[in-house]
Amino acid sequence: MSSKINGHVSPQPCPHLLVFRSRNGPKPFRALQDCIRVKPPGGRAAIRREPTEVPRCGTCEESSRSRLYACVACAAVFCHAPLLHSHASDHSLSIPGHEIAVDVDRAELFCCACGDQVYDRDFDAAVVLAQTVNATATTSTSGSTAMQCSVAGSQPENLRKRRRVDYRPWEPDSGEHISRGNQSIPLLDAANASLVSSTQQPWGLRGLNNLGNTCFMNSILQALLHTPPLRNYFLGDRHNRYYCQQKNGAINGTKNSRLCLACDMDALFSAVFSGDRTPYSPAKFLYSWWQHAANLASYEQQDAHEFFISMLEGIHEKVEKDKRKSQSPAGSGDCCIAHRVFSGILRSDVMCMVCGFTSTTYDPCVDISLDLEPNQGGSGKSSSAKSLNSFNVEADCMRPNQNCGISTLKGCLERFTRAEKLGSDQKLFCQKCQVRQESLKQMSIRKLPLVSCFHVKRFEHSSIRKMSRKVDRYLQFPFSLDMAPYLSSSILRSRFGNRIFPFDGDEQDASNDLSTEFELFAVVTHSGRLDAGHYVTYLRLSNQWYKCDDAWITQVNESIVRAAQGYMMFYVQKVLYYKESENQGTS
Amino acid sequence: MKHSVNRPPTPDAAEDQGKEPPLQEIINVKLIESGEKERLMELLRERLIDCGWKDEMKALCRAHVKKKGRNNVTVDDLVHLITPKGRASVPDSVKAELLQRIRTFLMSAAL
Numbered sequence: 001m002s003s004k005i006n007g008h009v010s011p012q013p014c015p016h017l018l019v020f021r022s023r024n025g026p027k028p029f030r031a032l033q034d035c036i037r038v039k040p041p042g043g044r045a046a047i048r049r050e051p052t053e054v055p056r057c058g059t060c061e062e063s064s065r066s067r068l069y070a071c072v073a074c075a076a077v078f079c080h081a082p083l084l085h086s087h088a089s090d091h092s093l094s095i096p097g098h099e100i101a102v103d104v105d106r107a108e109l110f111c112c113a114c115g116d117q118v119y120d121r122d123f124d125a126a127v128v129l130a131q132t133v134n135a136t137a138t139t140s141t142s143g144s145t146a147m148q149c150s151v152a153g154s155q156p157e158n159l160r161k162r163r164r165v166d167y168r169p170w171e172p173d174s175g176e177h178i179s180r181g182n183q184s185i186p187l188l189d190a191a192n193a194s195l196v197s198s199t200q201q202p203w204g205l206r207g208l209n210n211l212g213n214t215c216f217m218n219s220i221l222q223a224l225l226h227t228p229p230l231r232n233y234f235l236g237d238r239h240n241r242y243y244c245q246q247k248n249g250a251i252n253g254t255k256n257s258r259l260c261l262a263c264d265m266d267a268l269f270s271a272v273f274s275g276d277r278t279p280y281s282p283a284k285f286l287y288s289w290w291q292h293a294a295n296l297a298s299y300e301q302q303d304a305h306e307f308f309i310s311m312l313e314g315i316h317e318k319v320e321k322d323k324r325k326s327q328s329p330a331g332s333g334d335c336c337i338a339h340r341v342f343s344g345i346l347r348s349d350v351m352c353m354v355c356g357f358t359s360t361t362y363d364p365c366v367d368i369s370l371d372l373e374p375n376q377g378g379s380g381k382s383s384s385a386k387s388l389n390s391f392n393v394e395a396d397c398m399r400p401n402q403n404c405g406i407s408t409l410k411g412c413l414e415r416f417t418r419a420e421k422l423g424s425d426q427k428l429f430c431q432k433c434q435v436r437q438e439s440l441k442q443m444s445i446r447k448l449p450l451v452s453c454f455h456v457k458r459f460e461h462s463s464i465r466k467m468s469r470k471v472d473r474y475l476q477f478p479f480s481l482d483m484a485p486y487l488s489s490s491i492l493r494s495r496f497g498n499r500i501f502p503f504d505g506d507e508q509d510a511s512n513d514l515s516t517e518f519e520l521f522a523v524v525t526h527s528g529r530l531d532a533g534h535y536v537t538y539l540r541l542s543n544q545w546y547k548c549d550d551a552w553i554t555q556v557n558e559s560i561v562r563a564a565q566g567y568m569m570f571y572v573q574k575v576l577y578y579k580e581s582e583n584q585g586t587s
Numbered sequence: 588m589k590h591s592v593n594r595p596p597t598p599d600a601a602e603d604q605g606k607e608p609p610l611q612e613i614i615n616v617k618l619i620e621s622g623e624k625e626r627l628m629e630l631l632r633e634r635l636i637d638c639g640w641k642d643e644m645k646a647l648c649r650a651h652v653k654k655k656g657r658n659n660v661t662v663d664d665l666v667h668l669i670t671p672k673g674r675a676s677v678p679d680s681v682k683a684e685l686l687q688r689i690r691t692f693l694m695s696a697a698l
Contacts, residue, residue: 039625052620054615054616054619054620061608061612062612063612063615063616063619064611064612064615067666082663082666082667083667083670110662114661115661115662115663115664116661116662116663117661117662
């Protein structure tokens with residue numbers, strides 16, 4: 001009964017709507033367009049003939065009915081309460097062609113004969129235009145082009161056609177022939193085939209020795225070694241460390257060899273996927289990273305998340321230096337493999353509470369840091385100091401759909417994308433009012449990355465009280481995650497109500513090409529105190545879970561993983577995740 | 588008195604029959620004209636979201652749609668379904684707050 005456009009279900013019109021449209025020319029709702037009134041803040045759209053009109057049922061004269069509909073054909077207003085009486089239905093039955101009406105308080109089309117809401121693309125476009133054109137302007141950061149909402153007349157079916165390249169089977173060139181001959185190890189040796197298949201562990205599982213409080217590094221490296229697009233990139237020889245070092249004048253491994261974290265990653269991948277099961281010491285990698293992040297170079301324990309960010313920056317920096325001009329817009333991920341894999345785009349809408357003016361900005365991000373929900377359930381309202389940022393603190397305790405106060409990743413994401421009233425001490429400058437006003441802020445995800453990394457803010461640093469503490473509260477996380485409700489398109493839809501969105505096609509193609517479903521493949525956990533703790537990574541390979549505790553790798557049951565205290569969770573797009581079969585030896 | 592539905596609305600009809608508009612009507616018009624109704628609606632929406640009422644109603648609707656099938660449910664069905672439950676489950680504090688607001692408004696608007 002409904003067709004899909006751009007992946008969104010578009011409802012089919014009812015027969016009455018079809019007849020109405022066919023009888024009333026190309027713009028059957030033209031007259032209504034002038035009657036759309038939008039009231040800031042909140043931007044609700046209503047239908048009024050005059051701005052001060054008090055709509056009233058033509059039959060019973062009552063204006064206090066909860067549902068009033070204006071007939072689109074004759075503009076007469078009627079009430080609709082199917083249990084008591086429906087003067088709107090009476091009207092539609094008495095005059096054929098007058099079945100279609102519009103809800104005067106919600107600006108939504110209704111078929112009185114079917115008793116159901118109906119949708120018309122042009123009408124919904126006009127409503128959304130009225131809601132956005134006066135109250136919204138868009139700005140963007142990082143030098144990318146200004147994003148305009150093109151609404152009227154845009155054709156969502158008109159997607160940009162991608163240039164297709166003919167398929168040619170790959171042949172190694174001369175350089176690759178040589179390196180292949182010298183350095184490669186057969187994956188499946190005919191002689192060792194039985195040996196390989198009998199070792200239960202999948203490829204690429206190798207312990208990493210702790211070089212002195214380096215579990216923060218080992219845990220992240222294990223996750224990255226099994227990040228599917230990253231693994232494929234390096235194992236597919238997309239960054240060859242020999243060519244790279246040659247290009248950069250590092251000959252014979254002299255001390256002046258140029259720093260390249262990507263080369264070190266390449267070496268790490270080669271070592272870990274070599275088939276050798278003895279624990280590996282990533283000393284060279286550690287040394288290179290120390291050179292890159294000099295302020296963190298010590299044998300003290302570091303934050304794994306900080307290491308993760310610094311590593312991605314390190315890979316990016318090196319590549320940036322090579323390129324003369326970086327033409328790629330921020331967030332597109334064209335600059336380096338790190339961003340190609342992890343970079344997404346966040347959208348931030350800030351709405352002035354006084355005039356309704358909304359300013360939208362887009363920022364790239366390589367991960368999403370989530371706050372754990374404040375006190376729930378049993379412990380009462382002791383942390384009400386947090387209510388500045390979350391006016392729902394009390395409400396959270398009362399919400400019926402929270403299971404016994406367990407925090408979930410989805411709950412955190414919901415809070416992340418919730419519209420948040422910024423406190424009166426956080427007034428933001430409104431371009432329209434030209435003064436700082438109280439604002440409403442809402443985050444959403446404009447473009448999903450290939451791999452979503454969620455970082456749980458477990459370490460609280462208070463500069464006021466000069467102390468830090470760790471939040472040990474358990475967070476439940478799913479093995480499969482659908483990110484659709486947190487996308488900008490979904491958040492916008494919930495803001496504007498039940499509409500067909502004509503400018504869906506304007507939303508970046510990438511978010512429509514790839515699905516929104518993600519699969520968990522790595523979890524970095526932290527146990528212990530802030531200053532004396534230990535990081536462990538759980539990896540999901542061939543649908544088995546493995547615990548990577550520095551040099552020790554063991555297979556574990558998934559219930560262990562579910563119960564673990566997640567600090568960073570890595571999810572990959574489902575289409576890129578292989579649920580391999582149990583038998584690996586067969587080919 | 589039943590009005591014939593084929594006749595266009597006649598604003599004079601009420602006066603012809605000597606009927607006074609009911610008090611509810613007068614109050615409603617005053618609320619709308621002053622813009623207070625809009626403000627009250629926004630406040631009510633906020634309160635009903637905060638206490639989880641909206642989520643409850645949404646869940647009820649979802650369950651119903653799941654049972655009946657997405658293409659077999661109309662808006663009227665859903666309104667019929669949640670109206671009694673919805674009216675009954677509005678928290679007393681919300682009712683009290685809104686009544687107080689309306690009372691205050693009426694006192695200030697009384698001429």
